[in-house]
Amino acid sequence: MRKVLSLHNWINTLPCDVRTAILQRMRPRDYDDGAAVYSLGDAGHELYLIESGKVSICNYSEAGREVQLAELRDGDCFGEMSLIDGLPRANNAYSVGASRLQVLREQDFRLLYREYPQIALELNQLLCRRVRMSYILVQDASVLTLKDRLARLLSRLGFSVGVADEQGVTVVEGIPHEHLARMLGTTRQSVSRELKVLENAGLLHCSYGRILILDIATLVSNCDSLIGGESIVPDYQDS
Numbered sequence: 001m002r003k004v005l006s007l008h009n010w011i012n013t014l015p016c017d018v019r020t021a022i023l024q025r026m027r028p029r030d031y032d033d034g035a036a037v038y039s040l041g042d043a044g045h046e047l048y049l050i051e052s053g054k055v056s057i058c059n060y061s062e063a064g065r066e067v068q069l070a071e072l073r074d075g076d077c078f079g080e081m082s083l084i085d086g087l088p089r090a091n092n093a094y095s096v097g098a099s100r101l102q103v104l105r106e107q108d109f110r111l112l113y114r115e116y117p118q119i120a121l122e123l124n125q126l127l128c129r130r131v132r133m134s135y136i137l138v139q140d141a142s143v144l145t146l147k148d149r150l151a152r153l154l155s156r157l158g159f160s161v162g163v164a165d166e167q168g169v170t171v172v173e174g175i176p177h178e179h180l181a182r183m184l185g186t187t188r189q190s191v192s193r194e195l196k197v198l199e200n201a202g203l204l205h206c207s208y209g210r211i212l213i214l215d216i217a218t219l220v221s222n223c224d225s226l227i228g229g230e231s232i233v234p235d236y237q238d239s
Helices: 016-025 082-084 106-115 117-141 145-162 177-184 188-200 216-227
Strands: 003-005 027-031 037-038 046-060 068-073 094-106 169-173 206-208 210-213 232-234
Touching: 016 106, 016 117, 016 232, 037 068, 037 117, 068 177, 082 106, 082 117, 094 106, 106 117, 106 145, 117 232, 145 169, 145 188, 145 210, 145 216, 145 232, 177 188, 188 206
Parallel strands: 003 232
Antiparallel strands: 027 094, 037 094, 046 068, 046 094, 169 210, 206 210
16 A cells, blocks of 8 residues: 655746745635535645645435545645546535635646646546556455455555554544445445444454554555555645
8 A cells, every 4th residue: 555645746846936826816715514515526726735624525316325536635626627527526515513624726737737738747647546546446355345445445544544552452433333334335324234244254343433453564454455456645744
């Protein structure tokens, strides 16, 4: 499993003068918990940089079940695709808790895009990484059992946002069973059942809103071998 710094941020990796030019054209906008940033099918006229808070990228089934595609955090960018291809939004985005976003309008993006060719290069890298992540999720959903998909999800979360305690246990906090279910497109009851299976196998322990991964190296190694490809995850621990 490979951690990538600024995996969801194409602005940070630009030369200083280009980065400054972009940030100077951005404007802050605050969102309350649950407020929509945009909805499926909307015309896309802005892109966003998360200054603080979290944003969920998701879609909904016909029955209203939420399937979470990503939960983005401080420093992450999103909303670029519609500005590049001119098509409507392909998903929903809403604020998880209060958040502040820096917003870049379409007309400003197009001016900067023409002026600084480095922007296209960085966007190409960002979109390629997202395609790689999408391939992994499609493979997981097509081939793996729910237990193995859950194990791979937990390994990615542990490797990306988990914190190691003094005993070397990786602690993942603030992600309840219902949240895991949305990320896997299943039910909370199914997730709870499979977590118990993984717990009985000695791989993890669930306690009071926390998931303790007892040996993250073993879990990651086992999970990467399920499909045969190395996953990439955003590196939030050192950002």
